[in-house]
Amino acid sequence: MQTASEFAAPLETGAPAARSWLATADRVLGFIVEIPAAILVVAEVVVLFSGIVARYVLHKPLIWSDELASTLFLWLAMLGAVIALRRGEHMRMTALVARLSPDKRGLFDALAVAAGLGFLILVAVPSYHWAYEESFIVTSAMEISNAWRAAAFPIGVGLMIAFSVIRLATRTSLAHAGLALVLVAAVIAGFWFLGPALKPLGNYNLLIFFVGVVGVCVFSGVPIVFSFALATFGYLALTTRVPTMTLVGRMDEGMSHxxxxxxxxxxxxxxxxxxxxxxxxxxxxxxxxxxxxxxxxxxxxxxxxxxxxxxxxxxxxxxxxxxxxxxxxxxxxxxxxxxxxxxxxxxxxxxxxxxxxxxxxxxxxxxxxxxxxxxxxxxxxxxxxxxxxxxxxxxxxxxxxxxxxxxxxxxxxxxxxxxxxxxxxxxxxxxxxxxxxxxxxxxxxxxxxxxxxxxxxxxxxxxxxxxxGTILIDTASLSGAILIIIGAASAMAWGLxxxxxxxxxxxxxxxxxxxxxxxxxxxxxxxxxxxxxxxxxxxxxxxxxxxxxxxxxxxxxxxxxxxxxxxxxxxxxxxxxxxxxxxxxxxxxxxxxxxxxxxxxxxxxxxxxxxxxxxxxxxxxxxxx
Incomplete structure (x- = not known):
């Protein structure tokens, strides 16, 4: 297991001015994400405890408390996942990668970020379409558009893309970052061109994606959430007629209970x-x-x-x-x-x-x-x-x-x-x-x-x-890392x-x-x-x-x-x-x-x-x- 501090330590690479600018952007953007995430933890405590007091003490249940808690919850989960990505705290299996030489380990660390970035780019448009479709739904208790809740997903994806790019630019060598991006792009393109040949294989695709892709990603040190998500996205996009927007909906359903x-x-x-x-x-x-x-x-x-x-x-x-x-x-x-x-x-x-x-x-x-x-x-x-x-x-x-x-x-x-x-x-x-x-x-x-x-x-x-404040942000980060894995695993289980x-x-x-x-x-x-x-x-x-x-x-x-x-x-x-x-x-x-x-x-x-x-x-x- 690789700790956040080990992976977050910046390498002395790239132009100093560019590194300085990106480091500043990382801190500012991180602050913008962490403050609302901490506030959301407090808000959830207040909303749910108020519901208990209103129901058990005052005997006047708050009919909107669960709905508001659910709306805030998706925002907390997505912003927490963003913080976890920024801090390098998404769960990874690094027992094999840790045994490599420092140079090769650096390449695999860059691959882990690039693979996650690849999925985030692939899912960015479907997540926007899903949030747009949700905007036509009006909540029953608060009577507001469900877009207020659903917008958490595309915004969270966009923020994770930004932090992934900053991480590749500032915390890996230029050679490792470039090679990792080329390898990930080549693999995605290769699967895309093989799509017509995969459909006739039927359930053999389960072995290709949910055993092969997941296994290679997990043992290569790619965060588990992106290992699951890449395999599920590939399976749905290349071997079925299911819209990729469905993946976003299943992730939302899995992490929003x-x-x-x-x-x-x-x-x-x-x-x-x-x-x-x-x-x-x-x-x-x-x-x-x-x-x-x-x-x-x-x-x-x-x-x-x-x-x-x-x-x-x-x-x-x-x-x-x-x-x-x-x-x-x-x-x-x-x-x-x-x-x-x-x-x-x-x-x-x-x-x-x-x-x-x-x-x-x-x-x-x-x-x-x-x-x-x-x-x-x-x-x-x-x-x-x-x-x-x-x-x-x-x-x-x-x-x-x-x-x-x-x-x-x-x-x-x-x-x-x-x-x-x-x-x-x-x-x-x-x-x-x-x-x-x-x-x-x-x-x-x-x-x-x-x-x-x-x-x-x-x-x-x-x-x-x-x-x-630190405890609230740590809570959001750990929770986001857990909940987004539940979302990805739920989507994968649905595909199976x-x-x-x-x-x-x-x-x-x-x-x-x-x-x-x-x-x-x-x-x-x-x-x-x-x-x-x-x-x-x-x-x-x-x-x-x-x-x-x-x-x-x-x-x-x-x-x-x-x-x-x-x-x-x-x-x-x-x-x-x-x-x-x-x-x-x-x-x-x-x-x-x-x-x-x-x-x-x-x-x-x-x-x-x-x-x-x-x-x-x-x-x-x-x-x-």
Whole structure:
């Protein structure tokens, strides 16, 4: 995985005056995009929380709140995607590219930008036509033209084109930029000329575009969103009679589910609890409780990730909140940096089902499974995997010398518990609000945000107003990167469905040897692989609508199946060498990835055994529904 800072560092190329002018344009245009994106995050919180108050407290529902939230949401998603592109934060699979020489890596980095630029140019006119068609629709509650909402797409595409050109001009060498543009243009032109020969191939085009094009792009380091989008655009434009404008509509439909509004709000909540001191309070309490036992701080890391995941729903936010609070003390006690990031990465996979997991929210949006049921079903599977990790920790640290470590007195434990209580209460508050019907799964994050603001200001008094703007922009960037992938994956899944692939897949999967057991085993292997290559959200958007009905058909409960595939994807996402979650853990822990590869395998084996146990015992997933 390549970090934004690595890819964003400008090279000393091009005329200094031109670089200076373009750098100024980049900053000004970036400022123009970031300010409204930050305002949109705040606006979504205000609109949704106002809806809760009006409905539950005043008993006067705001009939326009969902419609306004949906309109603002597409703007937030598109502007967030623009910011992510500018900052180099779109998800890429760079495990292979990173092994190349610096010169070749520079070329592939330029290719990644050029490929994205190629798609954006191809889709610019269809996105304008789509927005124009939407202008004839009038919204039911606010009675305004839907063009106010739809305009977000062509404007977002135009801004991404501008930032892609600036990136190529200022952050790659002239030779690399020129060669990358020529290669991308040649490939697009080649496919265009081959169009008449592709149509008679029928479903073999699925292999060409959705296996060949996607595979080459992903492993070449092209951002996943553009890998999916290029393959889908090519398939629709060259092998079908479907207007390319349909691709824009399907992307909009995929990324505009109101349920997905929980994604930016929970990302914001995760960053907020770290800034408000709530995560540190929980970690201190667990450390006072378990810090004196062998491997105690490792148990604290496992427990803290479980609790924080129940608040933020964002793995990056979870790890960033917990690691800085624990790693310094763990290193002082003799823990090796590689062991620390190995366990941190393993806990990231272990807590994928802890509500309010963004992956669970995505599953609910694309499959129709109750999010409340998913939230309830996700708690115990995470505990099962935590027990497996604790067993590995007990074996690994059984010979620790604790002669210099003093046990915390009961008074200190009780006091740290009192301090941590407001933070510990938040996961229960979030779950109770959904279960009791106070708010929907989309709205509940705003309750957590308001609660965290109050607790941070009045209880912990660590609220840093100067960081708020940065947090809002980070929220928009990460959310945009996630949501536009969901849009591209939704369009690709629609293309696969229209081709008849879904019927073929149903036929194959329902006739696997072993019935439900065989289907579950194949699903586990498939989602581990998909999780490592595509990350969790694109994989679930692509295959969730296809596989969940099959699971139900062979007798597997939807919530049980959801827990298994989420944990399988988490295993792939955080397992080296391809799992990008592992490299994110290394970046947060500031540890060389090579140091963690050897110690992580014991944890991965424990997670795999735990996953098999969860798959074999449905009660762990559905026992409390």
């Amino acid at each position: 109101l349920i997905l509004l929980a994604v930016p709000l929970f990302v914001f909540l995760g960053l907020l609890i770290e800034m408000a001191g709530m995560a540190k309070a929980m970690v201190r309490f667990l450390a006072s409780l378990l810090g004196h036992v062998r491997g105690g701080l490792s148990y604290v890391l496992i427990g803290a990730m479980y609790l924080v995941s129940g608040i933020s729903g964002s793995k990056a936010a979870d790890m960033a909140a917990v690691a800085p609070a624990l790693f310094p003390e763990m290193k002082e006690r003799g823990a090796k940096p590689g062991d620390l990031v190995a366990l941190l990465s393993a806990t990231g996979a272990q807590t994928e089902t802890i509500p309010p997991s963004i992956v669970l929210i995505t599953i609910g949006s694309v499959t129709g499974v109750s999010i409340a049921a998913l939230f309830t079903g996700g708690l115990v599977p995470g505990l099962v995997l935590a027990i497996g990790l604790c067993f590995v920790v007990s074996r690994r640290y059984r010979d620790d010398d604790l002669s210099q470590v003093k046990r915390a007195p009961l008074s200190e434990i009780l006091w740290s518990f009192v301090i941590a209580l407001p933070a510990l209460a938040l996961p229960f508050l979030i779950r109770a609000a959904v279960v009791e019907g106070v708010s929907t799964a989309t709205e509940v994050s705003t309750i957590g945000i308001v609660y965290s603001l109050i607790v941070g200001l009045l209880v912990y008094r660590q609220f840093d107003w100067s960081r708020l 469905t229209q081709s008849g692939f879904s019927r073929t897949l149903v036929e194959i999967m329902t006739h696997l040897p072993g019935g439900a057991i065989g289907f579950m085993a194949v699903s586990i292997v498939a989602f581990i692989v998909l999780g490592s290559v595509l990350e969790g959200i694109p994989a679930i958007v692509l295959f969730g609508p296809l596989l969940f009905p099959i699971a139900k058909l062979v007798g597997i409960h939807e919530v049980h199946y959801a827990m298994v595939v989420v944990l399988a994807m988490g295993l792939g996402l955080f397992a080296p060498p391809f799992g990008v979650g592992y490299y994110a853990a290394c970046a947060i822990g500031k540890v060389n990835p090579d140091e963690g590869i050897r110690p992580i395998w014991a944890y991965m084996l424990a997670l795999l055994i735990g996953l098999i146990v969860v798959a074999a015992v449905p009660w762990f997933s559905i026992g409390f529904l």
